[in-house]
Amino acid sequence: MKKARFTALQLLVHGAGWLPLAWLVFDFLTDNLTANPIQAIEQRSGIHAITFLLFSLACTPLASILDWKELPLRRKALGNYGFLYAAVHVATFFILDYGLNLAAIWRDVATKSFIILGAIAFLLLLPLAATSFRFWMKRLGKNWKRLHRLVYLITPLVVVHFFMAKKGDLLNLSGDIFQPFLYGGLAVALLLLRLPPIKKRLSRV
Ligand code: HEM
Numbered sequence: 001m002k003k004a005r006f007t008a009l010q011l012l013v014h015g016a017g018w019l020p021l022a023w024l025v026f027d028f029l030t031d032n033l034t035a036n037p038i039q040a041i042e043q044r045s046g047i048h049a050i051t052f053l054l055f056s057l058a059c060t061p062l063a064s065i066l067d068w069k070e071l072p073l074r075r076k077a078l079g080n081y082g083f084l085y086a087a088v089h090v091a092t093f094f095i096l097d098y099g100l101n102l103a104a105i106w107r108d109v110a111t112k113s114f115i116i117l118g119a120i121a122f123l124l125l126l127p128l129a130a131t132s133f134r135f136w137m138k139r140l141g142k143n144w145k146r147l148h149r150l151v152y153l154i155t156p157l158v159v160v161h162f163f164m165a166k167k168g169d170l171l172n173l174s175g176d177i178f179q180p181f182l183y184g185g186l187a188v189a190l191l192l193l194r195l196p197p198i199k200k201r202l203s204r205v
Pocket residue numbers: 039042043044045046047049050053082086089090093115117118119120121122125158161162165166
């Protein structure tokens with residue numbers, strides 16, 4: 001019997017990867033993006049970006065827990081979808097929101113410091129996305145893995161960016177904090193699962 005070209009997980013990952021973008025474009029074309037469509041695109045793309053980053057971080061620990069060998073093979077695609085939505089998010093901010101008016105952006109950055117954290121996270125994501133091709137994996141060898149450890153820095157930056165985007169002041173949290181706490185908790189759990197003693201225990205399960 002001929003082997004299937006794509007596995008079910010591969011189809012699921014790519015379906016889940018493109019669906020939010022298709023949905024966003026559909027809502028945009030049908031004028032279904034709230035009274036503030038630019039903010040809606042910014043918020044939705046931001047959430048999708050962090051969600052895919054966490055999915056990609058979850059692959060290795062879940063593979064150990066569930067003994068599911070295919071999961072780590074899908075980590076790269078999930079990370080790339082995270083980058084895709086981060087790029088939509090950033091492009092929306094710079095182009096749609098500010099029309100590339102650097103003076104206005106600079107004024108806003110001075111009052112919303114969370115933007116700086118998002119910008120650092122995005123700059124750190126760039127080399128990861130650029131080297132996600134097989135060519136670079138081969139060329140960089142062990143350094144590819146080292147470079148991709150940047151995700152351990154990017155994740156906390158994005159989580160704090162998320163917290164602050166919602167509240168503006170981390171020390172003064174109030175109101176709509178459920179989502180940032182949920183994502184923050186998941187990020188901490190996924191990063192803890194990578195600590196060598198915990199990782200060792202998991203691989204014995
Ligand atoms: C140059 C880089 C970035 C800029 C300028 C930026 C800008 C913004 C702005 C202005 C908001 C507030 C949107 C609003 O509620 O009005 C926001 C929220 C957010 N951003 Fe970013 N961001 C950047 C990078 C990132 C990255 C790299 C990620 C994820 C990988 C991210 C994830 C989020 C999330 C999850 C939110 C909260 C969305 C919500 O309110 O539901 N951002 N960002």
